[in-house]
Amino acid sequence: MVALMTASGNLPPIEGQKNVFLQSSATAFNDPASIRNVAVSQVGLVPADTQFLRFKARNQWFNSFAIPPGPFEVQLGGRNIPLVPIRSSGGDVEYAGDGSPWAGQTVELSIRVLASTNWGNASFPEGWALVDSISFQPGVQLNIAVTTTNTLLLSWPTSVVDSFPFVLHQSPDFSANSWEAVTNVPTSSSGTNRVTLPLPPTARYYRLNAAP
Numbered sequence: 095m096v097a098l099m100t101a102s103g104n105l106p107p108i109e110g111q112k113n114v115f116l117q118s119s120a121t122a123f124n125d126p127a128s129i130r131n132v133a134v135s136q137v138g139l140v141p142a143d144t145q146f147l148r149f150k151a152r153n154q155w156f157n158s159f160a161i162p163p164g165p166f167e168v169q170l171g172g173r174n175i176p177l178v179p180i181r182s183s184g185g186d187v188e189y190a191g192d193g194s195p196w197a198g199q200t201v202e203l204s205i206r207v208l209a210s211t212n213w214g215n216a217s218f219p220e221g222w223a224l225v226d227s228i229s230f231q232p233g234v235q236l237n238i239a240v241t242t243t244n245t246l247l248l249s250w251p252t253s254v255v256d257s258f259p260f261v262l263h264q265s266p267d268f269s270a271n272s273w274e275a276v277t278n279v280p281t282s283s284s285g286t287n288r289v290t291l292p293l294p295p296t297a298r299y300y301r302l303n304a305a306p
Contacts, residue, residue, distance in 0.1 A: 251287070
């Protein structure tokens with residue numbers, strides 16, 4: 095089932111006045127062949143500065159079935175995009191995925207909800223979600239400079255924190271799985287987040303990473 099929900103309906107939108115409700119299910123008990131998955135899709139231009147695809151979703155029956163919305167299969171140009179939950183509050187979850195390979199291209203975006211046994215009934219799989227606030231987000235530039243006091247100053251736009259949660263990470267080896275969060279709390283001034291660190295004795299790499 096696919097339905098357009100309004101503020102006056104039984105399932106109010108996450109934001110604004112409207113969002114789409116997707117419900118996938120089997121049409122017969124113990125019959126995998128009867129599963130019907132549903133999606134919304136649109137062909138359009140992905141902005142040239144895109145780094146992330148982002149959307150919000152809600153399991154409107156979270157009080158009865160305490161699982162996230164979905165599960166989802168999201169595609170751009172026919173290719174699956176792995177999703178990362180970047181914010182979560184009960185049945186409300188915000189997801190993001192890497193949209194950079196399609197930046198500047200005209201492709202089809204598809205957000206599909208898959209029937210699932212996550213809610214506990216193996217004989218009759220269902221998946222459901224209210225989907226809202228679909229957007230493409232630009233990349234983030236991390237600036238690094240050595241100060242006159244021989245410290246390292248790392249900075250990035252404050253507006254990024256409002257639109258997408260990032261955490262500063264560091265690693266002695268760019269190719270290793272040894273990235274760790276920088277524990278210094280950023281200070282904000284004139285639209286910029288800043289972190290000052292001692293100069294490392296050996297080579298060190300820094301990046302902004304999506305918050306868990």
